[in-house]
Amino acid sequence: MFCKNCGKDIPDNSMSCQNCGAPTNNQLDTGSNGWFLLGCCIPIAGLILYFVWKDQKPKTAKKCIIGFLTAIILTVIFYVVYFLLIMMGAAMMGI
Numbered sequence: 001m002f003c004k005n006c007g008k009d010i011p012d013n014s015m016s017c018q019n020c021g022a023p024t025n026n027q028l029d030t031g032s033n034g035w036f037l038l039g040c041c042i043p044i045a046g047l048i049l050y051f052v053w054k055d056q057k058p059k060t061a062k063k064c065i066i067g068f069l070t071a072i073i074l075t076v077i078f079y080v081v082y083f084l085l086i087m088m089g090a091a092m093m094g095i
């Protein structure tokens, strides 16, 4: 890859540029689980951050979208279980 600051060719896995010392995407793109939790708690934020970061910070963006999808799946499961309980309750009451 190339340094965003000075344009020098640097190894793909380096944390900063050897030429000018500018931090690379590797340093910023930590893919922290905090972003996964954010996506779970505030799904819309996870979705927005995914589109903002998918090119510059692919690892972090992935955590955001996984958090978003987890929140969506949990919400769907919650409503399915809720619906089944209502149906069971109605059946038991002979409705």
Ligand SMILES: [Zn+2]
Residues within 6 Å of the ligand: 003, 004, 005, 006, 007, 008, 017, 018, 019, 020, 021, 022
């Ligand atoms: Zn540089």
